Amino acid sequence: xxxxxxxxxxxxxxxxxxxxxxxxxxxxxxxxxxxxxxxxxxxxxxxxxxxxxxxxxxxxxxxxxxxxxxxxxxxxxxxxxxxxxxxxxxxxxxxxxxxxxxxxxxxxxxxxxxxxxxxxxxxxxxxxxxxxxxxxxxxxxxxxxxxxxxxxxxxxxxxxxxxxxxxxxxxxxxxxxxxxxxxxxxxxxxxxxxxxxxxxxxxxxxxxxxxxxxxxxxxxxxxxxxxxxxxxxxxxxxxxxxxxxxxxxxxxxxxxxxxxxxxxxxxxxxxxxxxxxxxxxxxxxxxxxxxxxxxxxxxxxxxxxxxxxxxxxxxxxxxxxxxxxxxxxxxxxxxxxxxxxxxxxxxxxxxxxxxxxxxxxxxxxxxxxxxxxxxxxxxxxxxxxxxxxxxxxxxxxxxxxxxxxxxxxxxxxxxxxxxxxxxxxxxxxxxxxxxxxxxxxxxxxxxxxxxxxxxxxx
Ligand SMILES: Cc1ncc(COP(=O)(O)O)c(C=O)c1O
Numbered sequence: 001x002x003x004x005x006x007x008x009x010x011x012x013x014x015x016x017x018x019x020x021x022x023x024x025x026x027x028x029x030x031x032x033x034x035x036x037x038x039x040x041x042x043x044x045x046x047x048x049x050x051x052x053x054x055x056x057x058x059x060x061x062x063x064x065x066x067x068x069x070x071x072x073x074x075x076x077x078x079x080x081x082x083x084x085x086x087x088x089x090x091x092x093x094x095x096x097x098x099x100x101x102x103x104x105x106x107x108x109x110x111x112x113x114x115x116x117x118x119x120x121x122x123x124x125x126x127x128x129x130x131x132x133x134x135x136x137x138x139x140x141x142x143x144x145x146x147x148x149x150x151x152x153x154x155x156x157x158x159x160x161x162x163x164x165x166x167x168x169x170x171x172x173x174x175x176x177x178x179x180x181x182x183x184x185x186x187x188x189x190x191x192x193x194x195x196x197x198x199x200x201x202x203x204x205x206x207x208x209x210x211x212x213x214x215x216x217x218x219x220x221x222x223x224x225x226x227x228x229x230x231x232x233x234x235x236x237x238x239x240x241x242x243x244x245x246x247x248x249x250x251x252x253x254x255x256x257x258x259x260x261x262x263x264x265x266x267x268x269x270x271x272x273x274x275x276x277x278x279x280x281x282x283x284x285x286x287x288x289x290x291x292x293x294x295x296x297x298x299x300x301x302x303x304x305x306x307x308x309x310x311x312x313x314x315x316x317x318x319x320x321x322x323x324x325x326x327x328x329x330x331x332x333x334x335x336x337x338x339x340x341x342x343x344x345x346x347x348x349x350x351x352x353x354x355x356x357x358x359x360x361x362x363x364x365x366x367x368x369x370x371x372x373x374x375x376x377x378x379x380x381x382x383x384x385x386x387x388x389x390x391x392x393x394x395x396x397x398x399x400x401x402x403x404x405x406x407x408x409x410x411x412x413x414x415x416x417x418x419x420x421x422x423x424x425x426x427x428x429x430x431x432x433x434x435x436x437x438x439x440x441x442x443x444x445x446x447x448x449x450x451x452x453x454x455x456x457x458x
Contacts, residue, residue: 071316105126
């Protein structure tokens, strides 16, 4: 029985796959594909209030069917490409396993992400290792595990990497270049332009120098070029432009050295809906635009079409996640211009730093009871000692919202758990996976004892 004494709907399979694949749900909804609000709020066939009772709040919930559906949608849209899930968006052993089972590769950018991949036996040849400042230790671990490709992101690492390759082996590498395209929802997540730390500049000559340096190392095999424009990109034009520029760079290498590199990696960045009515990019529209741009430019430049790699992160895990919070306090303030209602919950910037980092906006919804009162705008805030600890501005919540209520915030599956902190010595929330009517904890809550254990004292 549900929290309202109503029968709980059973698992929604096997229709979930078609539901995830529906364009409208895929890109225009912040809630995961199996989310239902009637008769009670459920995800993956599990009433959210059951999760609150079993695992407490705050808690991250991840919808396995939604993740799998999004992996499949990318594979279906680009059958001839390598689809790598960008681990930085959200990684735990369960997620790495789902991605592996769905046949995707993995983009990792640290020794820690590689360790998770290794721990679930992620096939090394499906891993691409990134980083603008990989430590020698990380490079050694990547080579030792035999990762499929390493993305060269600075001149110093070329020789450093070559020296780590065991005799008789060759390490495949991509060179990351800056296509000089500005795209992405916030300056901090725009990585395709000059004047930021990622990639090698075409304009300064560093990109060409890196290519030359890699080609001089017999231990390295240059297989292609890479770029990543930024994150939360909701228009196709920057991708079209990047595809053209990158093909031109491949042609320049062909002209200089007589080699047609076989691969092109265009990174990730596909945007999602955070609010009702917002639109992200669908794998289909992305695939059509990018494929056409690459093929046309290759035809013009008489270049063989390279094998495409893409690295979606947010668009695979973002909409699959939501966060559950308990309301601790409600207060009103009146400043010179307006009357504000603050709804303070038991989480905040430690589990969701995106509003304070990027001015990100979120939806929120009362679950666990129905209110007869009309909605009014509220500011959902956290419990941290920082005035900027806001989760969602101007969200409609019932006028009688009160301590003890439970609130669900959607689209928190990417860059939440992975960016969480222990600010104010708050333990990080657990991750609860839901699928086919069952919930299970895949990452446990971080307790104060975990935090105390690291502090060795005087
Ligand atoms: C190199 C690279 N690839 C892929 C991604 C994933 O981006 P997104 O999660 O926006 O798809 C990132 C994100 O920062 C990145 O740096």
